Amino acid sequence: MSGHSKWANIKRKKEKTDGAKAKVFTKIGRELTVAAREGGADPNNNSKLRDLIAKAKANNVPNDNIERLLKKAGDSKEDYEEITYEGYGPSGVAVIVETLTDNRNRTAGDLRHYFDKCGGNLGQSGSVSFLFEAKGMIYIENEDNKIGEEKAMDDCFEAGASDYNYEDEMITVVTEPNDVSKVAGKLAEMGYVYDSAEVEYIPMTKVQITDPELVEKMQKLLDMFDDNDDVQNVYHNWDMPEEEDEE
Known part of the structure; x- marks a missing residue:
């Protein structure tokens, strides 16, 4: 993932439809809630929260939403944990998926299903991170x-x-x-x-996919990750075609 592709992703999120924006707000809201609970709701004393507020604003999350989330963070009954999953997509593309979940069994099951459905497999911790x-x-x-x-x-x-x-x-x-x-x-x-x-x-290296069917499967895998509220960030080493460089 180059800086350019990440920026393309930021711009893409800014242009999402209202329904897709709600997904983005949910994901960022979850991150804000966890950061505020762990380090306090004052961004001046919580650098992680400060960075997430900047991210929220870049994705057009309204200030009212941010303030409401921070006020509710201390009272939230939801207990999220950060879990990172690793696996391989079509053509051996290495994938790292960062999640925030309140049900690790559900999340692991969902991700395993996504990988299997798209011709890949969910691996063990450390199976692709060395790449x-x-x-x-x-x-x-x-x-x-x-x-x-x-x-x-x-x-x-x-x-x-x-x-x-x-x-x-x-x-x-x-x-x-x-x-x-x-x-x-x-x-x-x-x-x-x-x-x-x-x-x-x-x-550190990129993988090219030449088979159009496998390209479609890899894009479908990324789309399924994007649609899952538990998934926060996805990193991969697919050398995506320029016009599709969104992840």
Whole structure:
């Protein structure tokens, strides 16, 4: 998953229909609830919550919804746990699925069904993660390229970034996994507004699918993950055709 494909995914979510937006709101709302319960509802004292609020706003979650979720977080009876699943899709595409679930048996059963239905298989922990590299990724929308590349580069490295990518209307900042919130906070202090600041799994190699039927199955697998409320993030090493580069 490159910075470009992640940004394509962010833009795609912004343009979703109302029904699909509700799915996105549900997923992000669950993350906000868990972060607020674990670290408190004040984003000034909870960097993870601060980053998730930025993500929610980038996905057009209304401020009223965010405030309501934070107020209810302490009273929520739902007990979610973070579970990461690994498996292989069609043509040996490696897939990592991050979930937040209140029923691990249900979630595991759903994911196993998705993999099986699309010609893949759910694997054990560690079965594909060695094919990915964990990186902190921060995405800053740069409308009309108002922020020049030299300034962006200087500020990113001053904030503690390990790398950056300057492209059309988007600055992608790369950090070590444990530094993503710290770097995002420093960039915010400099006046930058970021759309997302999370640890992502970046594939070290890509797998191409040439059979149209398997391409369709792989896309169907990703769509099923997208439709499942328990699934928060999906990472894979499919070298997707450019026009379909949405995951």
